[in-house]
Amino acid sequence: MTRRITIDPITRLEGHGKIEIFLDDAGDVSSAYFQIPELRGFESFCVGRHAEEMANITNRICGVCPEAHHMAAAKAVDAAFGVPCLPAARRIRELIYMAFFVTDHTTHFYCLGGPDFIVGPDAPASERNILGVIRKVGVDIGLQVINCRKRNHELIKRLGGRGVHLCGALPGGWSVALSEEMRRDFLHCAKENIDFARFSLKTFDDIVLKDQAYLDLMFSDLYRHETHSMGTVDAGMAPNFYEGRIRVVDTLGNEVALYDPKDYLSHIAEHVEPWSYLKFPYLKKFGWNGFVDGQESGIYHATPLARLNVADRMATPLAQAEFERFFDTFGARGKAANGRNLPVHQRLATHWARLIELLYAAERMQELLEHPEICDPAVRQVVEAQAGIGIGSVEAPRGTLTHHYETDVRGVLTKVNLIVGTTNNNAPISLSVMKAAKGLIKGGVFSDGILNQVEMAFRLYDPCCSCATHALGKAPLEVNLRAVDGSLLDQQVRG
Amino acid sequence: MRSTYSDCVVIGLGCPFLSDDSIGPRVIRELAAGMEESWRLVESHAGGLLLLEELAGAKRAIIVDALLDSRRTPGEVVVAGIYGSSQNAACGHDCTLLQALTIGRAMGLDLPTDMNIHLVAVVADDVTTFAENLSPRVASALPEACRIVRSLAQGHLFANKEAA
Numbered sequence: 051m052t053r054r055i056t057i058d059p060i061t062r063l064e065g066h067g068k069i070e071i072f073l074d075d076a077g078d079v080s081s082a083y084f085q086i087p088e089l090r091g092f093e094s095f096c097v098g099r100h101a102e103e104m105a106n107i108t109n110r111i112c113g114v115c116p117e118a119h120h121m122a123a124a125k126a127v128d129a130a131f132g133v134p135c136l137p138a139a140r141r142i143r144e145l146i147y148m149a150f151f152v153t154d155h156t157t158h159f160y161c162l163g164g165p166d167f168i169v170g171p172d173a174p175a176s177e178r179n180i181l182g183v184i185r186k187v188g189v190d191i192g193l194q195v196i197n198c199r200k201r202n203h204e205l206i207k208r209l210g211g212r213g214v215h216l217c218g219a220l221p222g223g224w225s226v227a228l229s230e231e232m233r234r235d236f237l238h239c240a241k242e243n244i245d246f247a248r249f250s251l252k253t254f255d256d257i258v259l260k261d262q263a264y265l266d267l268m269f270s271d272l273y274r275h276e277t278h279s280m281g282t283v284d285a286g287m288a289p290n291f292y293e294g295r296i297r298v299v300d301t302l303g304n305e306v307a308l309y310d311p312k313d314y315l316s317h318i319a320e321h322v323e324p325w326s327y328l329k330f331p332y333l334k335k336f337g338w339n340g341f342v343d344g345q346e347s348g349i350y351h352a353t354p355l356a357r358l359n360v361a362d363r364m365a366t367p368l369a370q371a372e373f374e375r376f377f378d379t380f381g382a383r384g385k386a387a388n389g390r391n392l393p394v395h396q397r398l399a400t401h402w403a404r405l406i407e408l409l410y411a412a413e414r415m416q417e418l419l420e421h422p423e424i425c426d427p428a429v430r431q432v433v434e435a436q437a438g439i440g441i442g443s444v445e446a447p448r449g450t451l452t453h454h455y456e457t458d459v460r461g462v463l464t465k466v467n468l469i470v471g472t473t474n475n476n477a478p479i480s481l482s483v484m485k486a487a488k489g490l491i492k493g494g495v496f497s498d499g500i501l502n503q504v505e506m507a508f509r510l511y512d513p514c515c516s517c518a519t520h521a522l523g524k525a526p527l528e529v530n531l532r533a534v535d536g537s538l539l540d541q542q543v544r545g
Numbered sequence: 546m547r548s549t550y551s552d553c554v555v556i557g558l559g560c561p562f563l564s565d566d567s568i569g570p571r572v573i574r575e576l577a578a579g580m581e582e583s584w585r586l587v588e589s590h591a592g593g594l595l596l597l598e599e600l601a602g603a604k605r606a607i608i609v610d611a612l613l614d615s616r617r618t619p620g621e622v623v624v625a626g627i628y629g630s631s632q633n634a635a636c637g638h639d640c641t642l643l644q645a646l647t648i649g650r651a652m653g654l655d656l657p658t659d660m661n662i663h664l665v666a667v668v669a670d671d672v673t674t675f676a677e678n679l680s681p682r683v684a685s686a687l688p689e690a691c692r693i694v695r696s697l698a699q700g701h702l703f704a705n706k707e708a709a
Binding site for chain 1: 560561562588589590591594595598599640644647648649651652653654675676
């Protein structure tokens with residue numbers, strides 16, 4: 051008789067998600083699924099509206115990554131109306147976006163992913179949170195986290211109009227220019243961010259890399275998957291979160307695709323499963339071959355780890371040094387047959403990759419602010435609505451985000467499609483949950499600590515179900531353990 | 546003595562495009578339209594640490610939100626303390642509002658006391674349909690919700706309506 055475990059809501063996951071684990075007669079895992087129950091039809095809601103409204107509609111989908119939707123929407127509208135963004139406005143957009151990345155990655159490390167390492171994966175659920183982190187490492191770190199978020203949200207508010215649901219984007223531009231006073235203030239902010247990112251990397255070194263048990267966990271097969279990797283790169287093949295081409299490398303490090311985001315439909319298709327409202331994107335080149343990893347599978351991931359895997363280098367010096375150290379640690383630097391780095395497949399390394407991205411974002415802020423033309427007052431232009439197709443893409447912290455709009459001659463939307471970061475990672479998340487569950491639950495024996503280690507397998511993806519399903523205000527996660535007949539054996543509900 | 550408006554932040558939580566979930570932002574817009582005092586009004590769909598940042602510097606806070614409660618009638622207005630805070634006040638990405646307040650106080654942030662944080666919740670009928678209009682019963686509760694928020698901002702309490 052199959053038994054079933056449900057994890058619902060998933061601890062520390064934005065939006066409402068559920069993990070269902072089915073046990074066979076021997077008490078071993080026969081299958082496991084990551085599910086997002088809600089479907090809200092957000093795209094349909096948007097059709098018939100003026101395209102320029104989208105930046106201020108999509109940024110209200112959730113409170114976690116409004117900046118990502120705001121930027122992707124702005125870029126999609128630019129493209130639909132055929133108007134290139136003014137140079138200073140483009141830099142302001144990227145500056146704000148980097149400040150957002152700093153806050154988001156900081157929050158994930160210290161509040162979501164970090165507690166598993168800093169407090170411990172077997173610690174009581176009530177301790178595996180930011181409060182537990184502060185108790186473990188001290189109030190000073192908590193204060194640094196709060197201050198980091200505060201200074202970057204202040205930047206977003208001053209340039210974006212609001213601290214959370216910013217509203218600064220205009221077609222082809224930005225609503226406010228950067229003053230010299232702001233530039234000086236924000237340079238100070240950027241330098242503090244760099245210091246904080248380096249501090250965070252040292253914290254990761256001290257707590258994770260110097261602890262053999264955690265190293266063993268990171269290198270273990272339990273959290274390892276060989277899937278292809280996706281991310282946005284600049285002309286020098288370094289990650290860029292705001293713009294560039296999409297690069298895909300296979301499990302061996304070979305480039306299998308490099309395309310303009312507007313061509314995403316030529317490379318990506320979506321698989322549908324009856325048990326999930328959320329689709330499963332895959333690479334057309336390989337096709338959908340089921341929930342399997344390996345070179346022949348079409349499954350890819352689009353995460354901080356994937357972005358490092360697709361890159362040849364980082365665009366800033368401190369991040370570059372960390373990038374090299376990262377691949378050296380895994381014995382992967384320059385080890386692919388083509389001389390590239392071998393992709394790192396240890397999924398728990400995503401936490402480390404996230405911190406390297408944090409450092410890059412902070413350095414990039416400084417670069418942008420030191421550009422001589424960032425204070426150019428020309429940030430707005432007259433734009434005429436037109437019939438067109440616009441595809442805007444950015445790297446959201448949790449994966450490649452694509453907004454696809456089509457407009458009529460009045461600039462009214464006739465089609466809207468969104469592929470968000472978490473959707474890209476839906477299939478690998480399912481793979482990871484299945485593998486961790488199978489590896490950890492044996493003979494029907496499980497505990498809160500074991501179920502948390504199952505959650506760790508997907509939490510590293512930093513999923514955001516609000517964006518993925520456009521569901522709002524729900525409790526985060528539930529894990530259900532069920533028998534063959536579907537009867538509930540145990541339930542862990544995390545709020 | 547009544548408190549001044551200026552030390553009070555009113556936060557309307559929810560998505561403005563999700564039927565009754567928009568009651569928080571709708572209250573904020575109503576208040577903004579008739580505002581004669583320097584209230585700090587915030588529309589947000591963010592919980593946890595982001596909400597903490599909005600509370601910083603305020604002596605009193607009123608959080609307006611939609612409430613799902615099958616024991617109550619849609620359109621009913623409920624006033625509760627901080628311990629009755631809704632799921633919207635929590636962020637699955639970081640922490641609950643209560644945890645955020647604990648962190649903030651440990652960090653020495655200037656935050657309202659628990660007693661000075663009020664939740665005004667309107668029982669929702671539909672929070673799953675994308676639409677800009679409120680359901681009829683919730684729409685009819687909008688004036689009452691605004692009246693209660695104004696009164697709370699003036700320092701009046703509504704202990705008789707404390708949520709279970």
